[in-house]
Amino acid sequence: xxxxxxxxxxxxxxxxxxxxxxxxxxxxxxxxxxxxxxxxxxxxxxxxxxxxxxxxxxxxxxxxxxxxxxxxxxxxxxxxxxxxxxxxxxxxxxxxxxxxxxxxxxxxxxxxxxxxxxxxxxxxxxxxxxxxxxxxxxxxxxxxxxxxxxxxxxx
Amino acid sequence: xxxxxxxxxxxxxxxxxxxxxxxxxxxxxxxxxxxxxxxxxxxxxxxxxxxxxxxxxxxxxxxxxxxxxxxxxxxxxxxxxxxxxxxxxxxxxxxxxxxxxxxxxxxxxxxxxxxxxxxxxxxxxxxxxxxxxxxxxxxxxxxxxxxxxxxxxxxxxxxxxxxxxxxxxxxxxxxxxxxxxxxxxxxxxxxxxxxxxxxxxxxxxxxxxxxxxxxxxxxxxxxxxxxxxxxxxxxxxxxxxxxxxxxxxxxxxxxxxxxxxxxxxxxxxxxxxxxxxxxxxxxxxxxxxxxxxxxxxxxxxxxxxxxxxxxxxxxxxxxxxxxxxxxxxxxxxxxxxxxxxxxxxxxxxxxxxxxxxxxxxxxxxxxxxxxxxxxxxxxxxxxxxxxxxxxxxxxxxxxxxxxxxxxxxxxxxxxxxxxxxxxxxxxxxxxxxxxxxxxxxxxxxxxxxxxxxxxxxxxxxxxxxxxxxxxxxxxxxxxxxxxxxxxxxxxxxxxxxxxxxxxxxxxxxxxxxxxxxxxxxxxxxxxxxxxxxxxxxxxxxxxxxxxxxxxxxxxxxxxxxxxxxxxxxxxxxxxxxxxxxxxxxxxxxxxxxxxxxxxxxxxxxxxxxxxxxxxxxxxxxxx
Numbered sequence: 036x037x038x039x040x041x042x043x044x045x046x047x048x049x050x051x052x053x054x055x056x057x058x059x060x061x062x063x064x065x066x067x068x069x070x071x072x073x074x075x076x077x078x079x080x081x082x083x084x085x086x087x088x089x090x091x092x093x094x095x096x097x098x099x100x101x102x103x104x105x106x107x108x109x110x111x112x113x114x115x116x117x118x119x120x121x122x123x124x125x126x127x128x129x130x131x132x133x134x135x136x137x138x139x140x141x142x143x144x145x146x147x148x149x150x151x152x153x154x155x156x157x158x159x160x161x162x163x164x165x166x167x168x169x170x171x172x173x174x175x176x177x178x179x180x181x182x183x184x185x186x187x188x189x190x
Numbered sequence: 191x192x193x194x195x196x197x198x199x200x201x202x203x204x205x206x207x208x209x210x211x212x213x214x215x216x217x218x219x220x221x222x223x224x225x226x227x228x229x230x231x232x233x234x235x236x237x238x239x240x241x242x243x244x245x246x247x248x249x250x251x252x253x254x255x256x257x258x259x260x261x262x263x264x265x266x267x268x269x270x271x272x273x274x275x276x277x278x279x280x281x282x283x284x285x286x287x288x289x290x291x292x293x294x295x296x297x298x299x300x301x302x303x304x305x306x307x308x309x310x311x312x313x314x315x316x317x318x319x320x321x322x323x324x325x326x327x328x329x330x331x332x333x334x335x336x337x338x339x340x341x342x343x344x345x346x347x348x349x350x351x352x353x354x355x356x357x358x359x360x361x362x363x364x365x366x367x368x369x370x371x372x373x374x375x376x377x378x379x380x381x382x383x384x385x386x387x388x389x390x391x392x393x394x395x396x397x398x399x400x401x402x403x404x405x406x407x408x409x410x411x412x413x414x415x416x417x418x419x420x421x422x423x424x425x426x427x428x429x430x431x432x433x434x435x436x437x438x439x440x441x442x443x444x445x446x447x448x449x450x451x452x453x454x455x456x457x458x459x460x461x462x463x464x465x466x467x468x469x470x471x472x473x474x475x476x477x478x479x480x481x482x483x484x485x486x487x488x489x490x491x492x493x494x495x496x497x498x499x500x501x502x503x504x505x506x507x508x509x510x511x512x513x514x515x516x517x518x519x520x521x522x523x524x525x526x527x528x529x530x531x532x533x534x535x536x537x538x539x540x541x542x543x544x545x546x547x548x549x550x551x552x553x554x555x556x557x558x559x560x561x562x563x564x565x566x567x568x569x570x571x572x573x574x575x576x577x578x579x580x581x582x583x584x585x586x587x588x589x590x591x592x593x594x595x596x597x598x599x600x601x602x603x604x605x606x607x608x609x610x611x612x613x614x615x616x617x618x619x620x621x622x623x624x625x626x627x628x629x630x631x632x633x634x635x636x637x638x639x640x641x642x643x644x645x646x647x648x649x650x651x652x653x654x655x656x657x658x659x660x661x662x663x664x665x666x667x668x669x670x671x672x673x674x675x676x677x678x679x680x681x682x683x684x685x686x687x688x689x690x691x692x693x694x695x696x697x698x699x700x701x702x703x704x705x706x707x708x709x710x711x712x713x714x715x716x717x718x719x720x721x722x723x724x725x726x727x728x729x730x731x732x733x734x735x736x737x738x739x740x741x742x743x744x745x746x747x748x749x750x751x752x753x754x755x756x757x758x759x760x761x762x763x764x765x766x767x768x769x770x771x772x773x774x775x776x777x778x779x780x781x782x783x784x785x786x787x788x789x790x791x792x793x794x795x796x797x798x799x800x801x802x803x804x805x806x807x808x809x810x811x812x813x
Contacts, residue, residue: 052506056489060448087507094508094665095489097448114411114605114641115567117655123793130770151492151659153449154413155225156567156639157262157574166451168228174768174794 036072040065045080052083055091059098067103104139104146106184109163113152116159120173124160125149127177131190144185193468196476197354200345203467207346216251216293217271219334220280223258223420224452230281231255231266237285251293257333257421260575261321264304269316269334276316277302307571307593321572324591326553326579328561329537333421338456341463344424350469352543356432357477360543365436366392369539372547373559378404378495378532379610379636380712381558381625387529391519392437394527401434401442401481402523402530404500405457408447408492409608410659412639414563415533417575419446419453422537423460427483429539431470434481437529442481445500447488457485492609492663496711497530498522499665510667511711532637534563554580558624558635568605568641569596578623585619588642599644603727607636609656609663610716612723613649632723634716648745649724650735654682656720660713671714674705678721685732687748688739695732699725740808747791750808756781758803765795765804 044061048054055077062073069092078088092098110125125147129135132145139146153161158170162180169180181190194200220226220235238253259267264278270292277288277299284302291297303312304319313319336343344350356365370385391399403426407415418426430442446454461483464470472480486504493499494509501523503509522528538560542550551559558580564587567573571593578587584604588594595601603613612633614621621627625635643652657679666672681698684690702718709715725732734742741749754774759781766774766782773789776782784795796804 053486053504055506056503057487060487083506090508091506095491097490112410112659114608114639114652114655115565115573117410118568118641118643118647118652120793123797126792127794150449150490151408151663152410152413153224154407154416155228155262156411156413156565158225158228159567161228168224170225170228174797 036070038072038076041073041076042080045077050081052081055081055083055088056095059092063098068099068101071100101139102143104143106144106164107146107148109148109150109153110136111151111153111155111159111161111163112149113154113156113159115156116152116161119159121160123174124162124172124177127174128162128181131178131181140190142189145181145190193466194475195468197358200350200354200475204345207342211346214272217254218251218288218293219254219256219269219271221257221259221265221267221269222255223262223265223417224450225258225262226265226267227452229265229279233282234266234268234280234285237282238289241285241289245289245294247293251289254337255339256336257338258417258575259316259334260325260327260330260417260577261316261319261572262574263572264574267316268302274315274317276304276313276319278304320593321574321576321591324582324586325577326561327577328541329418329425329534329563330421330575330577332425333417336422338421338423339459341424341460341467344422348544349424349540350428352540353428353431353469354475356435356543357475357479362392362436362438365432365543368547369436369542370547372542372550373554373557374535374538374542374550375558375625376532377534377538377562377637379607379634381635384531384535387519387531388433388437390517391439391527391529394520396527398441398526399437399439400523400526400528401430401437401439402501402504402528403430403442403444403536404495404497404530404532405444405446405450405453406488406495406500407450407533407637408495409637409639411567411605411641412565412608412637414565414575414638416450416453417563418533418537419450420456423453423457424464425537425540426457426533427460427464427470429536430483431474431481432539432543433529433531433536435479439529440480440482442483443486443504443523444483445486445488445494445504448490454485454487461485491665492659493665493711493713496713498711500530501528508665510665511713513710534638555622555624555627557626562623562635562638564623564638564640566592566640566642569599569644569647570594570642571596580624581622583619584614584621584623587623587640588619592642595642595644599646602643602645602647603649605633605641605643605652605720606639607634607716607719608639609659610634610712610719611636611639612719613643613652613727614723615727632719632726634719646743646745648741648743649728649731650682650686650741651743651745653721653724654679654686657682657717660717664713664717668708668710668714670705670708671710671717674701674709674714675717677701678705678718682721685735686741686746688735690736692733692736695725695736738810740810742808744806744808746808750791750806751786752784752789752791752793752796753786753805753807754782754784755803755805758801760801760803762800764798764800768794768798770794 160172268277268280374384375381499509499511661675761779
């Protein structure tokens with residue numbers, strides 16, 4: 036673990052606890068999850084107990100303690116998407132990736148997540164892959180999307 | 191960029207920008223909110239720039255990206271100024287034609303115009319479209335004109351005039367008085383009078399006070415705040431500075447949810463530009479007043495939209511709410527007096543200062559003033575963001591602005607207020623939009639989500655959806671919410687799976703009232719609303735689920751059944767190949783059949799059958 040990298044991130048912010056979530060977000064953006072050594076360093080530098088830090092990490096849904104897949108698929112389950120069949124989309128992803136929501140495929144290609152609302156309700160059902168949005172999803176689109184994203188052709 | 195030194199200098203800068211801009215110069219604006227990005231607006235923008243450079247007319251034509259124009263259904267929207275020609279659903283294939291025909295030859299391309307599906311009339315100008323015509327766009331008006339990443343665009347449209355007037359022509363008391371008299375109420379949902387909150391915070395003891403903008407728009411189905419954050423961030427910043435001056439605060443936070451990356455980006459750019467111009471920071475416009483704003487990013491937790499939880503979250507702790515017998519205006523962030531308002535509330539401030547409290551209070555009903563933005567979504571023809579004067583009826587919103595229910599289906603209800611709200615049935619569509627009136631109807635204004643549901647949406651399923659949402663999002667601090675919503679969800683689950691007894695309905699209502707009365711924060715106190723309002727207006731549908739064990743809307747999976755219509759089935763085999771359960775049998779070119787024991791009611795066969803040969807039913811006593 037390159038602690039210097041972590042220190043550099045911490046230094047960008049003020050050393051009080053209000054910077055905690057921003058610091059953790061940036062570390063996660065770097066590693067795709069929060070490595071334990073990084074968490075120890077943050078606790079040390081911000082002078083907060085590890086127990087408190089773990090409480091925060093577990094409470095906020097964005098934080099992950101395990102590595103994410105290359106493609107993070109987020110299926111919107113907002114109300115507008117729900118009434119247009121978003122659960123069917125999520126289930127199709129689960130079936131095709133052979134994982135449950137919240138899990139990552141063994142080859143670290145995909146992580147499947149649900150999200151409360153992505154705020155593009157007119158396009159529902161919506162899915163997001165990394166930074167790209169996909170609107171008016173249906174099961175056929177789920178399959179073509181996975182085929183396009185999967186370099187191994189496994190999914 | 192030079193710092194604006196004082197009030198007079200701001201006017202000089204404004205004049206300079208006006209002088210530089212030519213109102214007759216052709217300008218292509220491309221709506222570039224998150225929805226339009228999903229439609230590929232960035233590629234369209236790039237194509238316009240390439241095309242214009244190719245033709246060597248880069249100096250003669252301006253290309254501008256703006257925020258959301260509201261008619262999300264029709265994105266990406268391209269408006270060509272000075273004529274204001276409104277093209278919808280523009281793709282990169284249309285770009286070259288738009289430049290050659292419309293920009294160079296002044297011709298209108300018919301196929302890109304909006305055609306009213308009812309009257310068949312074509313509209314050249316966007317303002318004339320029925321979706322916009324009935325609206326009163328005060329907050330969203332500038333989204334059409336402003337590139338959110340250019341502070342100059344905001345300044346040219348009267349930006350920071352209100353701030354300058356507030357700092358130099360008004361005392362803090364006068365500002366608070368103006369806001370109080372305007373009748374503005376918090377747009378986050380509860381509708382507390384904004385001016386009163388400011389006054390309480392100003393009077394609170396302590397030198398150090400905080401201003402917070404709640405941009406943690408967590409309500410599923412609502413995205414008004416995202417639209418302002420992305421499209422007009424300076425209006426929020428200006429509102430916050432005025433508020434800070436009135437209250438006597440020098441430090442502010444914007445708590446924005448991480449699910450809105452474009453909003454965060456545009457907000458950061460806007461804050462930096464405001465700082466560089468001297469409109470934010472120390473000694474703003476040489477007035478002697480200091481104010482700074484930091485951004486705090488949310489962690490994807492719904493309860494953090496609740497004011498006390500949000501404040502704890504900014505402090506870097508677990509975002510749990512606390513009891514509100516101590517108000518945040520007295521003890522909020524780090525136990526200091528804190529004034530928290532929602533995005534839309536802050537964006538209203540510069541408008542009220544500029545136009546006056548009388549102008550504002552003339553809009554709306556007796557107790558609900560001004561305009562409100564709603565996200566009109568779900569089973570509706572014209573879905574998008576609508577800004578309407580308070581007091582407009584739901585009927586006008588659904589039928590005149592929204593163009594009625596999608597695919598000609600029958601209207602069932604409109605859900606307002608998100609997980610804290612309720613469903614309003616057809617018989618109450620004449621209800622005016624007003625904080626009190628919506629509450630009386632068992633729903634609430636909430637932050638402004640309006641989800642239209644039709645005959646194919648099951649209200650029991652919708653109530654279950656909201657309950658499970660709350661169950662997932664309950665922070666667990668208080669027992670009524672943590673355990674109560676769990677038990678409520680179990681009862682509803684029994685009902686949707688045909689295992690309930692009629693007494694369960696009574697139990698559901700009783701327990702709902704317990705959760706409502708005894709929960710710690712707004713999340714739990716309003717969690718049973720979707721259940722109670724649907725039982726109130728759609729009791730028949732709940733009872734049918736229990737007594738007949740059927741789902742009239744054909745939604746609840748355990749009560750429905752798919753089968754093949756032998757006459758329509760051509761035996762093409764598509765469904766057989768797609769069925770994840772291998773539950774469909776049959777030879778090619780012969781009618782297929784579904785093995786019910788294997789079927790999980792995923793609906794893939796139904797969705798993909800070209801011949802409408804898969805029939806859905808809810809037979810009595812399936813379970």
